[in-house]
Amino acid sequence: MRAYAIETAAVADAEVRKLMRDPTELMSRAVQPVLWLAIFGQVFSQVRGIPTGSLRYLDFMAPGILAQSILFSAIFYGISVIWERDLGIVHKILVTPAHRSALVLGKAIASGLRGLVQAVVVYGVAVATDVDIQWTPAGVLTVVLAVVLGSCIFSTFSLVIACIVKTRERFMGIGQVLTMPLFFASNAIYPLDLMPGWLRTVALANPLTYLVDVLRGAMIVGGTSVHAWTTSFAVLLGVFLALLALAAHLYPGLAR
Amino acid sequence: MSASAELFAIATSRLGKRFDQIMALDGLDLGVARGIIFGLLGPNGAGKSTAIKILTTLLDASGGSAQVAGFDVAKEPVEVRRRIGYVPQLLSADGALTATENLNLSARLYGLRGAERAARVRDALAFAGLDGVADKLVRTYSGGMVRRLEIAQATLHGPEVLFLDEPTSGLDPVARHTVWDRLLELRRSRGMTILITTHDMEEADVLCDELAILHRGRLAAVGSPAALKAQVGPEADLEDVFAHFSGAVMDQGGRFRDIRESRGTLQRLG
Numbered sequence: 001m002r003a004y005a006i007e008t009a010a011v012a013d014a015e016v017r018k019l020m021r022d023p024t025e026l027m028s029r030a031v032q033p034v035l036w037l038a039i040f041g042q043v044f045s046q047v048r049g050i051p052t053g054s055l056r057y058l059d060f061m062a063p064g065i066l067a068q069s070i071l072f073s074a075i076f077y078g079i080s081v082i083w084e085r086d087l088g089i090v091h092k093i094l095v096t097p098a099h100r101s102a103l104v105l106g107k108a109i110a111s112g113l114r115g116l117v118q119a120v121v122v123y124g125v126a127v128a129t130d131v132d133i134q135w136t137p138a139g140v141l142t143v144v145l146a147v148v149l150g151s152c153i154f155s156t157f158s159l160v161i162a163c164i165v166k167t168r169e170r171f172m173g174i175g176q177v178l179t180m181p182l183f184f185a186s187n188a189i190y191p192l193d194l195m196p197g198w199l200r201t202v203a204l205a206n207p208l209t210y211l212v213d214v215l216r217g218a219m220i221v222g223g224t225s226v227h228a229w230t231t232s233f234a235v236l237l238g239v240f241l242a243l244l245a246l247a248a249h250l251y252p253g254l255a256r
Numbered sequence: 257m258s259a260s261a262e263l264f265a266i267a268t269s270r271l272g273k274r275f276d277q278i279m280a281l282d283g284l285d286l287g288v289a290r291g292i293i294f295g296l297l298g299p300n301g302a303g304k305s306t307a308i309k310i311l312t313t314l315l316d317a318s319g320g321s322a323q324v325a326g327f328d329v330a331k332e333p334v335e336v337r338r339r340i341g342y343v344p345q346l347l348s349a350d351g352a353l354t355a356t357e358n359l360n361l362s363a364r365l366y367g368l369r370g371a372e373r374a375a376r377v378r379d380a381l382a383f384a385g386l387d388g389v390a391d392k393l394v395r396t397y398s399g400g401m402v403r404r405l406e407i408a409q410a411t412l413h414g415p416e417v418l419f420l421d422e423p424t425s426g427l428d429p430v431a432r433h434t435v436w437d438r439l440l441e442l443r444r445s446r447g448m449t450i451l452i453t454t455h456d457m458e459e460a461d462v463l464c465d466e467l468a469i470l471h472r473g474r475l476a477a478v479g480s481p482a483a484l485k486a487q488v489g490p491e492a493d494l495e496d497v498f499a500h501f502s503g504a505v506m507d508q509g510g511r512f513r514d515i516r517e518s519r520g521t522l523q524r525l526g
Contacts, residue, residue: 003367010364018352021393088346092410095312096365097337255314 007098011106016113025073026114030121033069037062037125050190054222062131063215063223064188066122067208070115070147071182074154076175077111078162081254085166091255101248104159108152108244115151116144132221142218142229149236150211156243163250187212192226207239262326265290265417265449266311270320273306273473280306282473283320288466290416293443293450295460298470299502304453305345307470308419311451312342325416338366341410345421345453349405351395355386358394359409366413376412383438384408400431407438411448418442420452424459432456436463457494467494469501476501 019026037058044050045057052060084090093103126133158175165171185199186208192200203209210232217225225232266288273281281303288294296304309315311324313333322329325339349358359377368376381390384404394402403423411418420439424432440463442448454460460467461481468478477484477497485492488500 006364006367006369010361014350014353014357014361017357018350021352084350086346087350088344088348089350091314091344091346092342092348092362092406093365094314095337095340095342096362097334097367098365252314255309 004099004102007102008106008109010098011103012109012113015107015110019110019114026117026121029069029073029118032072033065033118033122034125036065036068037122037129037131041065041129050194052191053224055220056132058129059132059220059223060191060216061189062122062126062133063219064186064212066119066143066147066215066219067150067186067212068183068188069118069122070150070211071154071208072179073114073118074111074151075158075179075182076172077107077155078158078160079168079171079175081107081159081162082166082168082171085254086168090251094252094255099248100251101244104156104244104247104251107159108156108240109148111155112148112151115147119143119147134219134221134223139218143215145233146211146214146218146236149233149240150207153207153211153236153240153243156240156247159247160243160250163247163254166254182206182208187216187226207236210235263290264288264323266294266322266324266451268307268311268320268322271307271310271317271322272319273303273310273315274318279473281310281317284470284473284475286468286475286478288449288451290449291443291447292465293439293452293463295464295467296451296453296470297455297457297460297467297498297502298453298476301472302470302502303473304470305421306473308342308421308451308453312340312419313337338413339416341413341415341418343403343406343410343418343420343423345425347399347402347406349394349397349402349409351393354391354393355381355384355397355405356390358405359412362409363412368413380408380412383411383441385434398431399427400434403427403431403435404438407435407442411442411446414446415448417449417451420450422453422455424454424456432459439463457498461494469498471502 041058041061048057050057081090123133161174162171165174185202186206187203188208192203195203210227213225213227214229214232216223217229264287266286268284268286271281271284272279284307296307298304306315310317311322311329313329313336317330324336327335327339329336353361356377359380360373363373363377381387384407386401386405389397394405397405424435427435436459439450443450452463464481466478466480467484469476477487479487481494484497485494488497
């Protein structure tokens with residue numbers, strides 16, 4: 001168990017060091033939430049066409065934009081794994097006796113930490129646009145846990161795709177195809193109640209929906225979650241563990 | 257440990273690998289004695305990299321068996337991994353990390369901890385001659401420095417067997433000689449068994465105690481450089497030996513992926 005933790009920490013540590021040395025991607029990923037909240041959100045707040053209960057539309061969508069920011073950032077994480085494969089880094093790591101799942105978990109945790117940086121950016125924009133943020137310790141802690149878990153899910157999903165497609169060109173294509181359906185088939189910018197039945201079914205099978213649901217209850221004053229937090233966290237954790245097992249199984253295939 | 261495992265660091269029996277319609281490795285029988293530098297030669301596509309990938313547990317064989325350091329690569333891969341080091345053909349040190357960070361990552365993944373890890377990393381930096389630049393990013397290193405770091409990284413846990421896939425490909429003559437010096441030192445001071453693949457006949461002649469020539473996935477010849485030269489003719493050099501046992505396939509250029517990987521390495525070396 002201790003060896004597993006050390007291996008996981010070693011990979012996460014290396015990933016975080018790399019991230020801190022090259023924050024370009026973090027900066028570029030910060031642009032999108034700014035646009036969504038500062039432009040799209042401001043305008044749609046005036047329309048009042050989407051029923052959001054007692055919440056202003058901007059308050060309603062802010063957790064959705066945080067989740068979107070995490071999704072868009074994490075879903076392309078796999079490209080770095082393909083890059084590492086092309087450089088032979090994956091081969092060298094895979095001949096060590098380290099547990100395969102520890103190697104994957106280390107990368108997921110690093111992605112979780114990156115998600116927290118994204119969260120800080122979104123919180124900054126939300127404050128600047130007068131979103132009514134809930135600053136209670138329980139709320140902030142819940143957001144932190146949800147952001148880390150959400151990042152782990154989508155980065156590991158990304159790694160699974162990378163292990164299957166193995167080339168940067170194919171990966172970019174699939175990444176682009178997946179992000180928008182995942183985003184729009186969720187409760188990020190409109191409530192589930194507005195969706196037609198089939199889309200609602202899809203949204204309920206989409207982990208992003210549960211992530212947004214937790215964030216909405218924890219992040220915003222007056223925000224409510226449709227599902228109990230225990231249910232949402234159980235779904236998110238279950239999805240992550242399934243993806244972790246699948247990624248650990250597929251990861252060695254990158255060296256073949 | 258069986259008698260054959262005591263004698264041989266690497267032993268394969270009818271080892272085979274098929275990729276769809278291509279037989280990359282076809283019934284390879286090989287015995288590599290402990291403590292020697294063993295060279296695997298052959299044109300691109302002959303099966304050298306496939307053999308190394310199977311022996312380092314990166315690839316499953318389609319048939320036959322292989323033992324490394326006394327353990328079966330298919331049945332006991334983790335035990336094999338504890339006892340081997342591997343330097344891939346591609347430059348595999350992470351350019352976004354420093355030498356110290358690269359070494360620390362490997363050390364942690366090999367289960368080295370605390371003071372022992374710090375001592376091993378320090379020794380590895382000294383071995384690679386990188387003490388003065390240990391905290392610089394690897395992407396600023398020359399090709400020779402990267403290769404020396406990779407060898408240090410692959411040996412800091414004290415493996416019994418070290419695998420290197422074309423370790424001096426793309427290096428200038430000075431860097432090539434420093435890599436050779438490190439490998440000879442590993443054999444001399446640690447009694448390490450070293451298996452390398454190479455296209456460089458001078459390298460094979462200078463470094464290797466024994467050579468095997470692969471041709472279309474099969475073992476075409478095996479023996480010491482001197483014995484192989486003697487088999488071909490009194491004036492023969494290793495170029496003649498290579499051409500004799502592998503035919504004229506050197507000119508065919510190998511598979512697309514082999515060439516792409518070689519070029520990728522050369523590109524990174526500038």
